[in-house]
Amino acid sequence: MNGAPDDGGWKEVHRRYVALERTWSMADAPEPVARQFFRRIVHGHRSKAAIEREFHEFGLQPPSPAVLEEAFCLQRLLCPTDRDRPGGRHPDDPLEDVYAAALSMLPHGFWVESPERDHLYRGQRDARWPTVPALFRRDDVDAALGQLAQAVTRVRECLPAVSDAQALAVAQHYSRELGVATWLLDMTYDPRVALFFASDGGVGGEVGVVSCLVRKTWDRLSAAGSNRLGRLRVIDVPGVLRIEQQRASFLDTSHPVLFDQYVADTVWFRQQTGLRFEDPDADFPVTAASIYPSLDPVLTALIGTPPSSSGVLRSTPAGDAREPLHGDDYWEIAQSWCRREGLLVDAYHEDSLRVVCDVHARLQEQPDQFALPERSLARLQDAVDLVIQAQRNGRFITAQEALCWSLACLPPPRRVVLQDIIAACAHARDSC
Structure with a gap:
């Protein structure tokens, strides 16, 4: 069997995988050990000879030859050595279909x-x-x-x-x-x-x-x-x-x-x-x-039940999407992360952190220019962590230095755009 699914496609591969996983067992091995062997075979690149040596070294009896062969057939489908498959972890690299997604x-x-x-x-x-x-x-x-x-x-x-x-x-x-x-x-x-x-x-x-x-x-x-x-x-x-x-x-x-x-x-x-x-x-x-x-x-x-002519809502939305978020909103989030670390941001570092928050708000206004992971809360937290570290070490840090990880992840043209945004936000703060 080669590295591509047969006429049944990934749906058939998924059916075979699930069927094998649900019936997989090893007579003299506890379930966690048996499952570990299943995953090492199906999701790895280990050869049949190497797996058989492991069975011998652990003193375990392998499944029947037919079951073992099915596991290696699935390995060749899911982990081919002769071709690249989409990874499915990026919108520009989607997997072939929904069953391929399930298998991933x-x-x-x-x-x-x-x-x-x-x-x-x-x-x-x-x-x-x-x-x-x-x-x-x-x-x-x-x-x-x-x-x-x-x-x-x-x-x-x-x-x-x-x-x-x-x-x-x-x-x-x-x-x-x-x-x-x-x-x-x-x-x-x-x-x-x-x-x-x-x-x-x-x-x-x-x-x-x-x-x-x-x-x-x-x-x-x-x-x-x-x-x-x-x-x-x-x-x-x-x-x-x-x-x-x-x-x-x-x-x-x-x-x-x-x-x-x-x-x-x-x-x-x-x-x-x-x-x-x-x-x-x-x-x-x-x-x-x-x-x-x-x-x-x-x-x-x-x-x-006939529709009601009136009614009262006893709860309301926590956030209204009609109201855009601003730098002050992200400043409050950043402060909460600092408090969690037992740190009160001093005046020496506050300006830089406020610029970071203003930049983060500006990035949300440009979704076509900056992908969601590039303007995520994880990226904001990276910057906040660097500001916290700088304050603890008694070192000043600029907003651009705090945003170094965000800058490093961008290709040169968009890195220049982000640098311009940082400079504009810093200038605006200086003018306040």
């Missing part, structure tokens, strides 16, 4: 089901779509909030036991049927569900995307919820069949621009018309029938 996630313990919501996933059919809640994409946000209040009242009539937050989440989940928009983002704790939604209805020529938000990283960037990012608030709604089938959670978070600047771990793939990710043989199947169950008591109740 499997060797990493990162893309896993997370019932504790330590990892949350989101799939989008078109990577060009902004991660902005639907409410803020409405022309008349105030009118949309009025419609949402009526819909939430309708939800409470059907589900009187839900909390205010859960009623809002139900309205988000059935937003298409109810004709409303909320400030919540749809998420799931199962990456396979995110793959389904990222490919459902995909059209050739589009690039789909699946992203993973890590609670630990969010907590670090939000300084444990003390800055403008706020705490990661996840709303779950047990007892609603379609929500449970989609393993859905709903994210109520900060300003949408800040959510984008978090820059989640992401996999991009090329859409193939008519190809949708499904995993029907899993313990928890992911199929169109399971994601959209034909019998949906809550939807039936909502459709059968």
Whole structure:
């Protein structure tokens, strides 16, 4: 077998991989050891002779020859030595299709089901779509909030036991049927569900995307919820069949621009018309029938409940995407990171850090010039960390020196643009 999938494509390779992984066992080895051997074979470049020596050295009996041969067939498909494959970790380098994307996630313990919501996933059919809640994409946000209040009242009539937050989440989940928009983002704790939604209805020529938000990283960037990012608030709604089938959670978070600047771990793939990710043989199947169950008591109740003529929202969005963020907003975030490190920025270093924050705000105004990772909160944190280090060492640092990592990552033409922005922001501060 050569390094390209057969006529079944990556979907067939995925089916074979999942089938082998679920049945893989070694008679005299505990499950963690057996799984380690599986991954070393399938996701590595080790030869059959080398693996057989390892079995012998550990005194282990290998699987049957047929099972072992299937593992090496998959190795040749996933880790070919004679050709380069897309990596899928950059929008300009998407994987061949959604099943290739799923296979790229499997060797990493990162893309896993997370019932504790330590990892949350989101799939989008078109990577060009902004991660902005639907409410803020409405022309008349105030009118949309009025419609949402009526819909939430309708939800409470059907589900009187839900909390205010859960009623809002139900309205988000059935937003298409109810004709409303909320400030919540749809998420799931199962990456396979995110793959389904990222490919459902995909059209050739589009690039789909699946992203993973890590609670630990969010907590670090939000300084444990003390800055403008706020705490990661996840709303779950047990007892609603379609929500449970989609393993859905709903994210109520900060300003949408800040959510984008978090820059989640992401996999991009090329859409193939008519190809949708499904995993029907899993313990928890992911199929169109399971994601959209034909019998949906809550939807039936909502459709059968007359629309409310009025309603009151008992919560409001944490951040309004209509309000742009300025240097002072990022200054507050930077200060929270300094406080977390037990440092109060002195006047000697404050000017440089304020210029850094002004620059970061300016970068958000030029998304066509600077890619999201180049203007992310991680890049801002790199600069803040250098300012903290300089203050602790009793050394002055300029804004340009603090932004050295951002400058180093750019090609020369855009590096010049960033240097001009730094100079302009520094001049503006000097003129204040």
